[in-house]
Amino acid sequence: MSSPSPDPSPSTGQEKGKKPIAIITIGMAGAGKSTFVQRINSYLHSHSEPPQSGSEDPKVKTRPPYIVNLDPAVTNVSFEANIDIRDTVNYQEVMKQYNLGPNGGILTTLNLFTTKFDQVLGLVEKRAAEVDYIILDTPGQIEIFTWSASGAIITDAIASSLPTVVAYVIDTPRTTAPATFMSNMLYACSILYKTKLPFILVFNKTDVQTHDFALEWMQDFEEFQAALASHGGTRDAEGEPTYMNSLMNSMSLVLDEFYKHLKAVGVSSVTGQGVKEFFEAVEASREEYEKEYLPELERTRAAREKTLSDAKADSMNRLMKDLAVDRAKNPGFAARDRWDPNTEEGEEPEEDDDDMNIIDRSEDPWPGQYIDLTRAQRHGDENINWPRPG
Ligand SMILES: Nc1nc2c(ncn2[C@@H]2O[C@H](COP(=O)(O)OP(=O)(O)O)[C@@H](O)[C@H]2O)c(=O)[nH]1
Numbered sequence: 347m348s349s350p351s352p353d354p355s356p357s358t359g360q361e362k363g364k365k366p367i368a369i370i371t372i373g374m375a376g377a378g379k380s381t382f383v384q385r386i387n388s389y390l391h392s393h394s395e396p397p398q399s400g401s402e403d404p405k406v407k408t409r410p411p412y413i414v415n416l417d418p419a420v421t422n423v424s425f426e427a428n429i430d431i432r433d434t435v436n437y438q439e440v441m442k443q444y445n446l447g448p449n450g451g452i453l454t455t456l457n458l459f460t461t462k463f464d465q466v467l468g469l470v471e472k473r474a475a476e477v478d479y480i481i482l483d484t485p486g487q488i489e490i491f492t493w494s495a496s497g498a499i500i501t502d503a504i505a506s507s508l509p510t511v512v513a514y515v516i517d518t519p520r521t522t523a524p525a526t527f528m529s530n531m532l533y534a535c536s537i538l539y540k541t542k543l544p545f546i547l548v549f550n551k552t553d554v555q556t557h558d559f560a561l562e563w564m565q566d567f568e569e570f571q572a573a574l575a576s577h578g579g580t581r582d583a584e585g586e587p588t589y590m591n592s593l594m595n596s597m598s599l600v601l602d603e604f605y606k607h608l609k610a611v612g613v614s615s616v617t618g619q620g621v622k623e624f625f626e627a628v629e630a631s632r633e634e635y636e637k638e639y640l641p642e643l644e645r646t647r648a649a650r651e652k653t654l655s656d657a658k659a660d661s662m663n664r665l666m667k668d669l670a671v672d673r674a675k676n677p678g679f680a681a682r683d684r685w686d687p688n689t690e691e692g693e694e695p696e697e698d699d700d701d702m703n704i705i706d707r708s709e710d711p712w713p714g715q716y717i718d719l720t721r722a723q724r725h726g727d728e729n730i731n732w733p734r735p736g
């Protein structure tokens with residue numbers, strides 16, 4: 347493994363010894379998570395070359411990221427992942443073997459992959475000195491990651507070893523209706539409270555619709571309530587506010603508190619607008635992670651270790667008691683029940699089934715390379731048939 351090369355130029359977060367930041371992209375299906383990952387990947391790649399004269403920001407110097415694709419059902423990833431769930435588990439095969447539909451198949455595939463996640467962490471940690479960002483793309487359907495045990499395990503595992511931030515990707519053109527906006531924000535809120543990680547709202551697709559309205563609503567709940575009132579259907583036949591309307595009005599007060607805890611940026615994954623601001627928000631989250639998340643993590647970890655060691659001591663006690671009773675009853679047996687030193691030690695077969703190992707593609711000819719979106723398959727000469735649904 348090569349050590350990071352000394353780099354005198356100004357940089358974003360690549361001072362020596364600084365841990366890379368893990369970015370977990372979460373969002374509704376079609377919000378643009380994969381396109382966003384591709385965009386920030388290409389941004390980091392393109393700024394890793396010596397800046398050309400007249401480029402948009404010659405001061406920014408970045409290093410290529412480490413990409414982990416956790417979506418087993420994508421047919422063409424527009425970025426070349428360093429670790430790809432599809433290299434480890436065949437999602438179509440899982441559907442067949444377990445007799446599952448697409449969502450069950452994706453969830454089970456993610457569960458199977460999670461059993462090997464220690465290997466992923468190992469590979470990521472090996473690369474930690476060479477990268478500044480580790481980017482995770484999650485399955486299209488949001489709940490597969492946010493409401494599953496494996497999603498929680500993966501998030502906790504990453505967040506306890508690296509500074510981590512959640513990038514919650516929002517389909518801006520589809521959230522212009524106040525009610526939709528609110529339900530999307532409530533979902534974001536539930537994820538924030540579940541993970542307690544630094545949180546960035548990424549208003550995507552700003553090339554189609556600017557996110558100004560969202561910022562206004564977030565800064566001033568009265569603006570939001572006005573929008574709600576003007577949207578119609580908020581009064582019943584007697585002119586009284588409807589149940590829905592009062593509910594949303596009070597919700598907007600609740601969310602007001604939530605908005606204070608997060609950053610919001612507008613980006614277009616198609617044009618690349620706002621990506622620089624996104625990375626500024628990511629860098630700002632590092633401190634938040636260290637000040638707020640880490641101490642909490644250490645507290646819960648200490649508590650868990652205490653419970654575990656108490657439980658261990660307790661079962662050890664009981665075992666010793668049982669053994670004492672056994673020996674008293676059966677004095678001859680203890681002498682016969684001995685280890686045979688000639689057969690043991692190191693002869694146990696490896697427990698790991700080697701048909702399911704994580705692959706790091708960083709040594710491949712195309713490590714984490716940015717590839718054109720319109721591309722329909724991986725490199726033609728790679729000779730791999732990826733499963734395609736339907
Ligand atoms: N106009 C526009 N379309 C986008 C943008 N980002 C993503 N899309 C489109 O949104 C659709 C869903 O994107 P995808 O990345 O697959 O969403 P995912 O399910 O969240 O991974 C695709 O057709 C993308 O081309 C954007 O910034 N602007």
Ligand SMILES: [Mg+2]
Nearest residue numbers: 379380417486
């Ligand atoms: Mg996707």
